[in-house]
Amino acid sequence: MPGDRLTDEDRQHIAAGLAEGLGFTEIGRRLGRPGSTIMREVARNGGPEGYRAQRAQEATRQRARRRRQAKPPAPPIGDSSHGRDPQAVQDITQAFATLLEQQGMPRMAARVLACLHVTDSGILTAADLVQRLRVSPASISQTVALLEQQGLIKRERAPGGRRERYVVDDDLWVRSTLAALRMNESLAAHSQRAADVLGAATPAGARFGLAAQFLLLVNESLGQVMRQWQEGQADRQS
Template sequence: MPGGRLTNEDRRQIAAGLAEGLGYAEIGRRLGRPASTIMREVTRNGGPGDYRADRAEDATRQRARRHKQARPPAPPIPDGGHGRDPRAVQDFTESFVALLVQQGLPRMEARVLACLYVTDSGALTAADLVQRLHVSPASISHAVAFLEQQGMLKRERVPGARRERYVIDDEIWLRSMLASLQMNDALVAASQRGAEVLGAATPAGARFESSAELLSLVSEAFRQVIEQWQSGSTPHPAHPPVE
């Protein structure tokens, strides 16, 4: 279907089009595909002078099989002596990652954050993360930089070593809520200004005024929740050694 993977019939039509001397754009129009898709398909399978539909289909299947080969399983997450079921912890971690991605966090950043979050220490080195997530050091570095910029983790020196470790604390969501509160306050101000400019008596102005009222209530609720949590929170012990 248009926009999906090329089928064997698509490849036969590509081969027929090349035999007629058609360009990528014309072949793409016949198939309802972008010219760039046709160009990539032909280029990776012998080029215009050596493209064969059956051979291209076989090569695509082989590539798909290689991509489907399972990665080695991640090492079990240490339970810190608490008798946890490693499989249950792994399943929960994967579902937590999916939730973070749903909330808008990039997948690699979500995996790093979840990996830190499920450790009792809340702290891991780059080497720990590379081993647990089976990704490159560069991927960890990029994810950590993003999370640090968002205030979701911090770096600290491993005692007695030159290595750094990445640390999360119990106020990660507090900082996230404060950032959301700032954005919500900005929307309140913009909506109030919109009502003034457009006129509260007009449909457009009334829409902005109604939005400002709702967003103001949200901001107030956020403040009350944050104040309640801060007044009832107690200091937590320092992070234990890296697992």
């Protein structure tokens, strides 16, 4: 049946069809399977010239055996300092990453940011992140570049060493909000310009005009919040 695993008999038919000079589509039609299935089977087992049914069957068994014997991934690392339950730490880290992802952040960026955020130091190296997240160094490098560009983390050299480390501090959401303010200002300015070009009385122009008004109102409120926060921080430090 289409979708089922190829059997030894199927592979015998494939080898016979190739010997007849049949194409993948015709062989698939005779077996009741997509031609793409036949093409992948032949490509991974020697190609049209080197395909042998018995050898392909044995290679499939070996691949299945290796998958069964593969070691399960190491359990995630949780923070057990300060008497914390490592599993509870891991759960809250995953929940925070999921929330960030639902807000539109790319999955890997959300995982890296959450991983940094739950550490007391707020500092991890690339090797730390690779170990904790079980991903490749390349994935970490690309993700860190994105987060740094957005001002969500900082990159610095470890004292007395050559390794870089990545830092998230208490001002993370302050910087994120300031970035949002700047973006809103730019969007509001462009929206107002579009309204002027299109004509404020036209449907399209009115749409842009309303957008500009809303964004300016949001920025006014956010700006007030930022001032209150900064005044509160100054009072606590005095």
